[in-house]
Each structure stands twice: as C-alpha cells, then as structure tokens.
Amino acid sequence: MQKLEISATDLTPDVLLDATTRTFKFEGRSVSDNPEEFFKPIQAWFNEYVKKPNPVTVLVTRFEYVNTATQRELLNILKLLEPVAGAKVVWQFLEDDEDMEECGQELEQLTSVAFEFQVY
Template sequence: MKRLELSPSNNTPHIILDVDANTFLIEGKSFPEDSKEFYRPVIEWMDEFKQTTPKSVKICFNLFYLSSSSIISVKQFLMKAVELNTGGAAIIIEWAYDEDDDDIKKTGEDYQKLTKLNFEYKVNE
C-alpha cells in the first residue's frame, strides 16, 4: 500500500496519508467545488488501509475553514477511522485550531461526540 498525498490549492487542504508512519494529516482550507469527488480517493484509501489492521493511527487536523459539504466528507473520513478503531486500532485525533476560531474548535468537538474517538485539542501558536 502506498502513501497518498494530495497537494493543497486555494480551496483544498493538504492531505498526507502515510502508511509507513501510520500518521495522517489534513491541513488548510477545505471548500472544493465538489467535496465528495475531492475526498473520494481519501475515503477509498482508508477502505484499503483498514485491511492492513494497523495497531495505532494518529490523525492530525489543522483546518482553517470547512464548507458544509467538506464537513460531511471529513465526517465520512472519521467514520472510516471509527471502523479502524472497532477493528482494534488505537486512534488518536489531534485537532489544531487558531485560538480565536471557535467554529473550528466546535466542529472538532462535534466530531468527537459523534465518533467517540480520542481527540486531543491543540491551539496553534
């Protein structure tokens, strides 16, 4: 299985899914024209990754803006992480946000309530 990396653009985040380190990063702004299509390879990669039965995975989010359709796509991604967790993998979510960005912080808290995954909150410096 290969690492997946999607380069950032003005309206899409930088995404790195590193199978060797079992560390994933989603960082930047997320308001693609077609969120479902943009995140499709990420969701498909996660489906394939869960077959490798990892022991642990760290997922780092550092998002500055999420459109409503991106919120749904990130939720789908996190539900794949729940499947990994159900399969025995320890999942740690690091949710970074700017100190004055209550919306992004609340989005992380909403995802935590929904998924019941272990979230660690980090204020960007």
C-alpha cells in the same frame, strides 16, 4: 500500502496519508463546492488502510476553515476509523478560532474516535 499525497489548492487542503511513516495529515482550507470528488480517493485509501491498520493511528488536522459539505466528508472518514483500535484525531486550531474548535467538537460528538484538541 501506497502513500497518498495531495497538494493544497485555494479550495482544498494538503493531504498526506502514509502508513509506513505513520503520517496522517490534513492541513489548510476545504471550501470546495464538490468535496465528495476531492475526498473520494481519501476515503478509498482509508477503506484499504483499515483492513490492516497500524497499532496506533493518529490523524492530525490543522484546518483554517471547512465548509459544511466538507464536515460531512470528514465524518465519513471518521466513521471508517471507528473500528480501528488506537485511532485518534488531533484537532488543531488557532487560539481565537471558535468556529474550528466547535467543528471539531461536533465531529467528536458524532463519532466514537478519540479526539485531542490542540491550540497552535
């Protein structure tokens, strides 16, 4: 499976999805007015990945900020991962960033994917 790598911009996060190295990472800000377009290839990648997933899938997220529209897109991705055995999200946030911590907690409540919260 081809890896998907998208470089960060002022409005979108850095993305690295590589099944071979078992690297699944989102990092940065996601404040685009049209996150559906940005996340379309990411959702397509996960649609393929879930057909033959790795034994363990750990999605690491280190967001500075995400808007509400992005939260919906993240939930869609997490819903794709729900049937994957061993899927987990490592939700990283700054120690004093209650908004990002709460964002992760809200997503955790809306999906059956396991979450681990880490302060960085």
